[in-house]
Amino acid sequence: MRTLVVDGANVVGSRPDCWWKDRAGAARRLHDRLLRADLDHDEVVLVLEGAAKAGVPAGRDLHVRTVHAPRDGDSAIVALVTELSGAGALCTVVTADRVLAGLVSARGAVVSSPSYLLERLD
Template sequence: MRALIVDGANVVGSRPDGWWRDRAGAAGRLWVRLAAADLPHEEVVVVLEGAARKGVPAGREGRVLTIHAPGSGDDAIVEAARTRAGDGWDVTVVTADRGLQGRVEAVDATVVRPSWLLDRL
């Protein structure tokens, strides 16, 4: 099984399209694109934090699972990666955050940059 874990804040923030004026709306638009995308993953997990959480309810819809980070989004991403990798899943995390990259690689996840994902949406 393959899981794609998306650092919502990092992906949204990777393109200067005015997302900072409406973080919840930007998160919602990303979610819609993820739900419609033809990605080779059985599960897509999008982690949202702060004001972005208002843009998408937490929970599962189809193969997309939305997690509202209660604190650090990075901690929630690492936990999601650790859990799935521990269950034998092939885990890919989408982020450009170097600190987060090292943390998820330590739990056997692969990292791709936001441009990789945005090119596929």
């Protein structure tokens, strides 16, 4: 199983489009774009934290699963990658956070940049 894990805060924050004025709305727009995208993964997991969680309920919507981070998104992503990799899934994490990239790489994930994903959503 190929899983794409999206660091929602990091992807939304990669474009200066006033997302900070409406974090929930920015998360909802990203979620909607992920739903419409034709991505080469069996599952897409969108990880949201803070105010962004109000934009999309936790749970599955077609091929996109939304996870609400109980604390910070990075910890939730590391835990998710650890679980998925342990179950044999091939994980790609979309983030520009270097610390997070190192943590998930050490757990077997491939890391891609927000621009990689956004180019496929446009």
